[in-house]
Amino acid sequence: MTRWTVNCSILYTDLPLLERPAAAAADGFTAVEFWWPWPVAVPGDREVEGFVRAVEDAGVRLTGLNFFAGDMPAGDRGLVSWPGRSRELLDNIPVVAAIGERLGCRAFNALYGNRIDGADPKEQDDQAVELLTACARGVRGTVLLEPVSGAPRYPLLTAADAVAVLDRLGEVPNVGLLADFYHLAVNGDDVPAAIERYAGRIAHVQIADAPGRGAPGEGELPLRRWIDDVRAAGYDGYVGLEYRSEGPDAFAWLPRQDRAADPEGSST
Template identity: 85%
Template sequence: MIRWTVNCSILYTDLPLLERPAAAAADGFAAVEFWWPWPVAIPADRDVDAFVRAVESAGVRLTGLNFFAGDMPGGDRGLVSWPGRSRELLDNIPVVAAIGQRLGCRAFNALYGNRVDGVEATEQDELALEMLAACARGVDGTVLLEPVSGAPRYPLLTAADAVAVLDRLGDVPNVGLLADLYHLATNGDDVPAAIDRHAARVAHVQIADAPGRGAPGTGELPIRPWIDRLYAAGYDGYIGLEYRSEGPGAFDWLPREERAGGSL
């Protein structure tokens, strides 16, 4: 049985953020994930408490949370490789870890970051290794590294790009690939080949259809066969629903009796 989790940062955007876990529960889901919910690395304690209460009150499990990634609406895509902003990320790690402990979340997405003008790529990449290791030391769970599309200065485009970074981390045990099938396909990666080659490194999966980043069935991607291929290759985690859908009917493609899935 496929385990689904709803990304409440890209779905239910017509609702205030703290109402979205309950909306996911009302739609029959048992698990949710979020990008970093605040525009700053260190939110006020009362805001963290309110977020935790919203998830707990909804009766859903938090299965994924991003580290602070900068101004995402403004085009930022992470601080991991961004010289000059390492302090923000380091200060964010204990906050992420505390939320993870309170809600039982064990998957944390560390967006790599865009290339920065005036800085050598090799310098950014060396910094990224330091910061990813710091993230891994700081949380009780797995740090995820994700190839991303639609961000021209983001250097990780394929599964192989991300795995190459993971390989350079050497003996850091709790890191893995976030395989967003939409991003990989949009970037031209050979998704079946990537699954076959890197399934053992996949620690989380997200989906959307393409073109358009809509719900499965709105585009041309063979999403369900790819998911089946992942599970056949040994993946046993959640599948994150990270697509755009406005108004009612966002989950009409998925029968209600299948939405809660299993539990981990």
């Protein structure tokens, strides 16, 4: 049985952020994930407390959380390799870790960051190794590295790109590949081949259909088959629903009785 988790940063966007965990619970889900919920690396204690309480009061488990990634609506895609902003990420790590401890979250997505004008790509990549190591040492759980689409300056496009970075981390144990089948497919990666080759490196899975980044069945991707493939290869974690859809039909493709996941299970 597939264990689903709802990304409440891209779904339920018609609601205030703190109302979204309860909305997911009302729709029959027991697990949620979020991008970084605030526009700054270190929000106030009251803001963090409100977020934690919203998840707890909804009775759902937080299965995934991003590190601070900059101004996402403006096109930023992470600080891991961004020269001059490492302090923000380092300050963010203990906040992420504390939320993870309070809510039982064990999967943390560290977006790599765009190539920066005037910056040496090698220096960016060397910084990324240092900061990904700091992220991994600073949290209890798995730090995820994700190829993404729609960001022309983001250098990790395929599963192989991300795994090459993970290989540079050497003996750091708690790092893994976030395989978002939508991003991989849109970038032209061979998803079945990536599953076969990197099954042992995949620590989280997310889905959306393409074209359009809509719900499963709205596009042309064989998402069910790919989920079956990755599960057959040994993946037993959550599958994140990270697509764009609003209204009563956002989850019409998934029968209500299939939405609940084991809230005590491991995310990766």
